[in-house]
Amino acid sequence: MFMGVVMANESVEYTLTVTDANQHLAQVEIRLPILEAEQIELKLPVWRTGRYEILDLSKNISEFSVENSSAEALLWRKSDKNTWLVDNTTASGVTVRYTVYANMLKQRVAHIDDTHAFIDASGVFMFSPELRQQPLTVQLAVPGQWRSRSGMESIGEHQFKAKNYDQLVDSPIESGIHEFLEFTVADRLYEIIIWGRGNHDILKLKEAIDKIDQVATDLWQDFPFNRYVYMFHVGEGLRGATEHVNSTIIQQGRFNFAPRQDLLKVLATTAHEFIHTWNVKSYRPAGIAPYDYSKENYSSLYWMVEGSTSYYDDLFLLRAGIYKPKDYFERLAQGIQAHLNKPGRLISSVAASSFDTWLNNDRQFSHNNSVSIYLEGALKSWALDREIRARSQFKYSYDDVQRQLYQRFGGSQVGYTVQDVLAIVESLTDEDIGDFWADYIEGTKELDFNELLAFYGLEKVIDEESKTDNWLGLSMTSGSMGPEVANVNRDSPAWQAGLTVGDELLALDGLRVSVEHFDDYLQQLQAGQSYPLVFFRGEQIKTINITPVINPNPNFTIRPLAKPSRNQVRVFKDWTGRSLSSVSDES
Numbered sequence: 035m036f037m038g039v040v041m042a043n044e045s046v047e048y049t050l051t052v053t054d055a056n057q058h059l060a061q062v063e064i065r066l067p068i069l070e071a072e073q074i075e076l077k078l079p080v081w082r083t084g085r086y087e088i089l090d091l092s093k094n095i096s097e098f099s100v101e102n103s104s105a106e107a108l109l110w111r112k113s114d115k116n117t118w119l120v121d122n123t124t125a126s127g128v129t130v131r132y133t134v135y136a137n138m139l140k141q142r143v144a145h146i147d148d149t150h151a152f153i154d155a156s157g158v159f160m161f162s163p164e165l166r167q168q169p170l171t172v173q174l175a176v177p178g179q180w181r182s183r184s185g186m187e188s189i190g191e192h193q194f195k196a197k198n199y200d201q202l203v204d205s206p207i208e209s210g211i212h213e214f215l216e217f218t219v220a221d222r223l224y225e226i227i228i229w230g231r232g233n234h235d236i237l238k239l240k241e242a243i244d245k246i247d248q249v250a251t252d253l254w255q256d257f258p259f260n261r262y263v264y265m266f267h268v269g270e271g272l273r274g275a276t277e278h279v280n281s282t283i284i285q286q287g288r289f290n291f292a293p294r295q296d297l298l299k300v301l302a303t304t305a306h307e308f309i310h311t312w313n314v315k316s317y318r319p320a321g322i323a324p325y326d327y328s329k330e331n332y333s334s335l336y337w338m339v340e341g342s343t344s345y346y347d348d349l350f351l352l353r354a355g356i357y358k359p360k361d362y363f364e365r366l367a368q369g370i371q372a373h374l375n376k377p378g379r380l381i382s383s384v385a386a387s388s389f390d391t392w393l394n395n396d397r398q399f400s401h402n403n404s405v406s407i408y409l410e411g412a413l414k415s416w417a418l419d420r421e422i423r424a425r426s427q428f429k430y431s432y433d434d435v436q437r438q439l440y441q442r443f444g445g446s447q448v449g450y451t452v453q454d455v456l457a458i459v460e461s462l463t464d465e466d467i468g469d470f471w472a473d474y475i476e477g478t479k480e481l482d483f484n485e486l487l488a489f490y491g492l493e494k495v496i497d498e499e500s501k502t503d504n505w506l507g508l509s510m511t512s513g514s515m516g517p518e519v520a521n522v523n524r525d526s527p528a529w530q531a532g533l534t535v536g537d538e539l540l541a542l543d544g545l546r547v548s549v550e551h552f553d554d555y556l557q558q559l560q561a562g563q564s565y566p567l568v569f570f571r572g573e574q575i576k577t578i579n580i581t582p583v584i585n586p587n588p589n590f591t592i593r594p595l596a597k598p599s600r601n602q603v604r605v606f607k608d609w610t611g612r613s614l615s616s617v618s619d620e621s
């Protein structure tokens with residue numbers, strides 16, 4: 035046990051030396067300011083912030099050693115997969131050394147090669163739990179022409195300081211040769227760093243970041259930072275992004291930045307990560323505040339963390355004037371369509387799926403038995419927004435909930451609870467929304483999209499042709515042997531016929547099946563009539579009969595109502611910052 039005395043201002047000193055860039059190897063040295071401790075614990079997180087999945091990052095550690103200030107080796111042993119116990123530590127400090135293998139680029143953990151080093155401390159720098167609140171410094175030994183940047187304050191070339199370990203793990207470092215731009219908006223400094231070559235235009239990113247800042251000002255009226263760093267990794271096969279306290283790491287394919295429709299997806303991600311600066315980095319649910327780095331952090335509110343952020347990312351782009359209304363309506367229609375095509379929505383609530391977000395489910399099983407905290411959370415956020423607007427006679431909205439969460443919990447280590455959210459909503463509406471919460475958040479009651487859209491002055495228009503589309507309820511992919519079933523919807527014709535994931539489709543009604551033209555072929559058939567389907571399951575060839583039905587969820591578009599009421603006009607304006615009457619002119 036730790037029984038030492040540590041001076042509050044004594045820093046933990048981290049040094050990382052790239053020892054073999056080709057093999058993704060670095061040596062880490064940590065000097066701990068420990069006094070008179072009999073035993074200390076060193077831990078590496080088992081997950082990294084922003085990715086709610088156990089990654090067992092200590093698998094990348096080797097050659098651990100530890101010595102005291104007289105350079106005498108100290109005894110140590112591991113007590114579990116991510117904990118090292120060091121005995122007989124003495125009065126004058128301890129130095130820990132180990133090798134780290136940094137080759138987790140796509141997980142945005144750590145990546146070292148001959149062009150750069152990306153370091154999220156979760157996978158690289160150990161910590162002593164007793165010293166978690168100590169200030170610290172980080173020094174990198176990297177090639178001379180590289181530049182190192184991070185959300186942390188720079189205190190020298192390749193050198194940073196942080197107030198504690200929590201800031202360190204939430205401030206990744208990007209070191210290398212980059213495209214770089216810095217600019218200010220109001221009194222805030224923004225930096226854009228791009229590693230990799232692609233079809234991006236850094237000035238277009240700047241322009242969008244500038245506009246997104248304005249929308250954030252309108253919503254929260256305050257910023258938890260005065261400097262923010264956008265880090266981009268651009269490369270083949272890269273996707274996804276992670277939020278951090280005053281920085282983000284966004285990974286994109288090389289050619290994702292044009293044409294406009296592709297760029298809009300990048301910008302939605304950019305807005306998403308930025309919104310997280312408040313929603314999850316500044317205030318977050320109890321259960322993930324403070325972070326426990328050694329195990330899963332449970333909460334039934336992950337849908338507010340990810341789903342509400344997803345709800346706002348598209349809305350931010352619309353409010354910022356980056357989306358035209360029709361871009362927004364398209365995203366919304368796609369989201370509703372994907373929701374309706376997911377049988378899991380009838381089985382699992384968004385609260386239950388939030389709690390289980392750490393489980394890595396089989397794709398088809400989760401498609402049929404759970405919901406996405408992102409998509410479902412966004413739709414439920416939208417419905418909650420409607421609820422607050424309606425019940426407060428249009429005075430308040432979900433924006434006010436976000437603002438109050440920031441005012442009450444921002445920057446603290448105390449997480450908000452379901453009761454806190456309910457109390458905030460009740461203070462805005464003078465009504466108990468327990469019924470809504472039970473039905474739609476903790477329950478699986480179906481949302482009425484016609485009613486929801488109408489509230490905001492919109493309607494859905496079913497695509498005429500799609501009304502008679504045939505449907506089987508399966509999706510396909512190109513497997514190694516040819517067309518393969520990727521997913522089957524519970525209770526669909528494909529499900530009832532006995533098809534499952536991995537079945538290799540050969541022929542339907544006597545003709546070869548291809549992934550590319552399967553849907554065209556399907557539309558040639560008669561709904562309600564049975565057709566022979568030949569496929570391989572493993573080694574065995576099988577023939578079954580399958581009966582297409584008319585698609586229960588035909589495609590649709592969303593448009594403004596032709597004759598909106600005064601309230602609908604008002605809600606749309608409050609919601610988007612746009613006037614409903616001008617929407618059709620902007621298409």
Ligand SMILES: [Zn+2]
Nearest residue numbers: 306310340343
């Ligand atoms: Zn997110």
